[in-house]
Amino acid sequence: MSYEDEDYHVDSFPKDFGYGAYDQDGLEMEPNSSSNSETKPRILLMGLRRSGKSSIQKVVFHKMSPNETLFLESTSKIVKDDINNSSFVQFQIWDFPGQIDFIEPTFDSEMIFGGCGALVFVIDAKDDYNEALTKFKNTVIKAYKVNPRIKFEVFIHKVDGISDDSKMESQRDIHQRSSDDLSEAGLDQIHLSFHLTSIYDHSIFEAFSKVVQKLIPQLPTLENLLNIFIPNSGIEKAFLFDVVSKIYIATDSSPVDMQAYELCCDMIDVVIDLSSIYSSEETAFDSGSSSLIKLNNNTILYLREVNKFLALVCLLREENFNRQGVIDYNFICFRDAISEVFELRLKRQKMLENVDQDDDELVDDHGITIGCSNHENDSTVVSRAPKIA
């Protein structure tokens, strides 16, 4: 069985899908661009058949409406979905067919799990999950042997149909049993994250946000930038959104309120839909994009474009918006700081390529080193810290 998609070439993506100032020019110049696809962090979607893997992928990354997912045919081979060409978040999603057997020898676990950043295991909460747990255990053990750095995420899916109490109960049960299984196998150091999800509300977006955030080495820096930006601008809560998927790749450290997140998601939809009606060009979202929505509870939703794929959505109280100029100034500082973060990353990448071109192991350390260096770099970012509102 071949899992390689023959048609798949990274450099075949059209240029204009690039990433603006932070375009991966350096990467595309790379001589071995085919191996590049292997280096991108990979998110594997696994689970029993009919558990909703493809639906999740379609709803989150392809804007399919949840009702349409009823008509999805079952996946018969591994579907590789490259997210980096259309959005800020750079990774691949591999959607596995439910009936795939990991135990059979033809299954190339080295290849599959080797470059994998996160494994999302989807469990249908409405179904009997004994079989799913067994399969999950086997998958985790196998994957952990190949790549101990994999992050294991369990989506307890389709919880829209069950009551709050049984949600809680199944989460506890699944948590308990899977960690028991793993400690029996002597792998109790593995950390599992559990998310209750449903495609009919925003929980799937939040869960996927959490998964993706773990793969972004710059997350602490982004979070810190937001933490600085927010109090100085009198903002209550801010999300840095990936516009296409409505995943938030960073937020400040205050607790995420689900309603606030839903409002922000909906705002992005409104902005994109409206601007695609009136925009003359193909892109509905560009550097001029910004939007302001006043809610009737003295709250304001404020959206600004950060770059082609990122938007900052802020929730603030109406009286704090009197000083919009300061907020805008602070925002520009924030945007510049973000671009510095990614310029630094590009520099670092280029430098590393030049220094150790044939070091294969480097691939995985990449992210980590970059993450740390950025963090150290906080001081430079902070020095540009915004004005106080």
Next chain:
Amino acid sequence: MPDTLEDSDPSTISCICVEGHANALALNKDHNQIAVAGRSLLKVYSFDNDGFTEVCNMRGKNQNLSYSANDVAWSTLDNNILATAATNGVVSIWDLSKFGRQKQSLVYNEHERTAHTVTFHSSEPNILISGSQDGTIKCFDIRSDKSVNTYFSNSESVRDLKFSPHSQNVFSAVSENGTVQLWDMRKCDKCMVQFTAHSGPIYTCDWHPTRNWLATGSRDKQIKVWNMDGRASLEYTIHTIAVVSRVKWRPERTYHIASCALVVDYSVHVWDIRRPYIPFASFNEHTNVTTGIAWQGSDSHCLLSTGKDSIIYKHAFKDATRPALKANAQGASLGRNGDISFANKIKEYATKSSGASNTKTTNFISRRKSNQPGNMQFHLDHSKMYMFMLKNMNMDSGTGYPAHDTTTELRVHECFIGCAKELLLSGKKLAELCEHNANVSKKYGKHNATTLWNFVKLFYGSNHFEPPFEHRSSFSNQKNPMSSRRATQVASDWAPHEMGQDLNGNSQEVAYETADASEDGDELGGGGKQQPPPTSSVILSETQIISEITFDNFELLRNGFIYVGPADVTKALALPDTALHHDVQAARPQLDLKASDHEKSPPPHVPSILKVSHVPPIPMWEPHQFVADALMLQNDVGDVQTALIVLIVLGEARKLLPIEDAVVEHWFHTYVDQLHRYELWNEACEVINRAWVRSVRQLNQHSTVMHTNCGECGRPLGGNVGWYCDKCKSMQSAKCSVCGLIVRGVYAWCQGCSHGGHIEHLQQYFAKHSKCPKCGHLCSYS
């Protein structure tokens, strides 16, 4: 210990701190100073009964990020030592005895991400722990400038930490993935206990001061109290209206806990955990979200709180609002079958007289009562619930209310389906058809239809369209037409009136027996169903002495016409006795709003004595009109099935019936539509084929195109030649995919993968397999 009897404490006082939002507050060990921390704020106030005075402002001109505090903690032993956790992950130690910038005596910059919480050990003055967004918990000793221990919680973010007051090395950590962990300070490799407590992020926890209970508050809007003895078990759950951001047990009260919300709700609520739906007391002073709460030491009457409105409040408990007093403590609801349930709060002191109330309730037919022993405590507020049911006194008579048993609806459907399948439309002589159909109708309990079929058989079964009377009665032949006609007239006079009462219109129980006044009367007597009048009672309230009220199930026997009334109680109120009728209306006005519409017509003359002053001219006998009226009536009572099938069966004879074509067409459409709804495609098709109305016949000519695909290449078969595929030039798809032979006759195929074959082969195949024999597609064979 009634809380209302508080000593004369000072009332609520407030203090405005002007600089920015407060995120947290902490009290020193003597409970006379308060530290408030926020985004750009770190101040210490001392307070007494008169108000707050600022002691210290640690926020200088220095705009260091380490000042933007998420949490603040005061050393449990030293009044000069404070700790803050900052949004950039810095944990700072402040020494109030020093001056200027020296106050910030230590800075631990070890957390990679935001530090959410910091807390001091309860007995060791130098030890503190902090929890961070990066999922780590760090333990610091203020004698050293590095962390002593790091605990990896294996979660996204640690939101709150609290030392257990019961065992000094144990602390609890709650995290955003909904788990609670217990750690032993000395073991940093693995937590002692871990369990999932909430289905959302947990934002706060607090240990009970005396019992081994841990309260957790979460984004799922619940506060849960866990008994931590042995394996953690859930003791109580409180449902709040908003995301819980802080919880704090009330000192000296075992069951009281204070909470504040993250969004929406700005109040501080004090709950009695035994009464989880309404707060015991609320403080509503804050005008923005409350972020920090603390009880003043062991004083259970003084609560300090701060919030994003930048105000510190010192609440006196006597000023709290008691939401329970404003709540409406009564409730009543009507059940589907007319049952009434009623719950009310029992006044204090009234509970001892439960014996007396029992004497009052002897009239009750059925009653459930939950009555807890009298007690003035908040959580034991007691209430009674009554349930009144309509009771049928004549249950033993076996009739009851048809509408009350839930099977009636079902039976109607079964009856329809059964009739649709078994009623014959053609193929035999009219008389035989009628007889067969009459039996079918009888089988399904449609006695009126049975009668109608018999009638049709009598009238039209023989070749001549004259009623073939059997001369069994003493009436002369000449009189028969007249009495029959009278019956017809009465029937048509009565039809609209009675049917007007039958508001739901489709009750199959409505039997309108068209019994002939003379000869057919005794013959049909068995067909008419007489229902003994059942009585029922309703009782409204305890205080009223309730008389039993009798509802007659509607029953009329007039002129040989038996009307079995609609079974619904509210509609069966039309009682013959108008006086009683009004009584009923007065007694239960909310139930029988329609009753006033039910005017009773005087019973028609009983035809046993026919007084004729002068003989009218003998009118012509019009059997066709009569049958037509009967059919219309059938249709009106919701049985278009019988009406239409009679018409079809009559064949050419139907032309004699004075029914408009438009009406017939309407019947056809209605019946076909009904059949389609029951998925009786074959029956519908047969009816359509028998139709003589053009627009109905055309129904079968709509949407007859079936698109087929080639099983080989998957392209649509466009050609005119059956199964021949133009693309791959083959007839492969004409072959059965099981036996490989070319299919003649019925070809069954899957619309998903375009493979198919002999229906019987596929039937056998799919009994054992689930996938397509050719391509492995998951076909569903049904």
